[in-house]
Amino acid sequence: MESNNQENLAGSLSGQDADESNLKLPYTQPHMELVQTGKIPSPKPFVKWAGGKRQLVNLLRCHSPSSFNCYVEPFVGGGAFLFSMLPEKAVISDVNPELINAYKVIRDDVEKLIRSLKRHRNEESYFYKVRAKHPVTMSTVQRASRFIFLNKTCFNGLYRENSKGQFNVPFGRYVNPNTVDEENLRAVSAYLNRAQLQILHQDYQQTVSNAQKGDFVYFDPPYYPISATASFTRYAKNDFNARNQEELAQAFHDLAGRGCQAMLSNSNTDFIKKLYREFSIIEIEATRFINCKAERRGKELVEILVKSY
Numbered sequence: 001m002e003s004n005n006q007e008n009l010a011g012s013l014s015g016q017d018a019d020e021s022n023l024k025l026p027y028t029q030p031h032m033e034l035v036q037t038g039k040i041p042s043p044k045p046f047v048k049w050a051g052g053k054r055q056l057v058n059l060l061r062c063h064s065p066s067s068f069n070c071y072v073e074p075f076v077g078g079g080a081f082l083f084s085m086l087p088e089k090a091v092i093s094d095v096n097p098e099l100i101n102a103y104k105v106i107r108d109d110v111e112k113l114i115r116s117l118k119r120h121r122n123e124e125s126y127f128y129k130v131r132a133k134h135p136v137t138m139s140t141v142q143r144a145s146r147f148i149f150l151n152k153t154c155f156n157g158l159y160r161e162n163s164k165g166q167f168n169v170p171f172g173r174y175v176n177p178n179t180v181d182e183e184n185l186r187a188v189s190a191y192l193n194r195a196q197l198q199i200l201h202q203d204y205q206q207t208v209s210n211a212q213k214g215d216f217v218y219f220d221p222p223y224y225p226i227s228a229t230a231s232f233t234r235y236a237k238n239d240f241n242a243r244n245q246e247e248l249a250q251a252f253h254d255l256a257g258r259g260c261q262a263m264l265s266n267s268n269t270d271f272i273k274k275l276y277r278e279f280s281i282i283e284i285e286a287t288r289f290i291n292c293k294a295e296r297r298g299k300e301l302v303e304i305l306v307k308s309y
């Protein structure tokens with residue numbers, strides 16, 4: 001039985017392609033307008049991601065520039081802010097190859113991906129077999145399917161790799177994980193297809209080097225740890241250390257100097273605040289359900305938002 005499922009996962013994805021006409025929406029309005037008027041479903045992050053910004057999106061929107069040309073997000077992760085803004089023109093990137101492959105497969109092959117996801121089973125031994133597979137031996141659709149399946153069924157729904165770059169989170173034992181959220185995958189696909197959007201697997205430095213005057217760049221890097229034990233910087237096999245934070249601050253300064261509007265999230269630490277002392281810094285409370293006029297008294301301020309404008 002198990003070997004059959006393994007075959008399904010690694011083997012051919014034959015069969016008719018489903019009708020993908022749902023992606024060719026008969027509208028000319030901006031995607032955001034279609035979502036707001038209820039004509040199409042609103043896309044949401046398709047994976048749970050450490051440091052995901054879902055609960056902060058209202059605050060981020062309040063602090064975003066009122067107009068800009070291209071939206072650039074060089075540490076896109078699960079894309080909570082991207083899916084809340086739905087910009088018509090954007091560049092998104094990340095160093096995690098499985099994540100970026102999944103974005104591209106959702107854009108290009110969502111129906112095949114949905115069929116592949118439906119073949120997975122939420123069973124411990126099957127989970128470990130899928131986890132042990134090396135993604136480079138698989139097709140792009142199978143890789144995206146493996147990545148989403150592992151994210152939905154692993155402990156805490158996180159993506160973490162060991163020093164060899166292997167996914168190492170244990171089985172989550174969830175009773176009914178939502179491994180195939182068809183409606184959302186199609187909603188994400190529709191947006192990725194309609195917007196003028198580039199999806200790139202690369203270091204943030206490369207992405208920002210192409211940003212132009214008038215662009216809005218939002219940085220959500222791995223946070224500088226508040227304490228030695230609070231660190232979660234291992235999204236991919238390279239950690240993001242203090243030296244990387246300094247280089248990032250330099251990139252932020254350069255962008256501001258080139259006439260880009262830059263915004264950054266990070267931890268509320270003296271080290272980070274010093275790096276951005278020339279810019280406007282907003283302290284954000286720990287309970288993340290907040291808006292522009294959040295009541296701050298008595299709350300722990302663990303994050304900051306930095307703005308160059």
Ligand SMILES: C[S@@+](CC[C@H](N)C(=O)[O-])C[C@H]1O[C@@H](n2cnc3c(N)ncnc32)[C@H](O)[C@@H]1O
Nearest residue numbers: 049051052053075077078080095203204220235
């Ligand atoms: C805090 S998470 C972003 C979370 C995202 N905003 C969300 O809502 O899910 C940081 C991301 O930076 C990526 N990353 C780490 N180092 C990077 C680098 N040097 N260049 C680009 N991306 C990097 C990680 O893979 C991770 O996805």
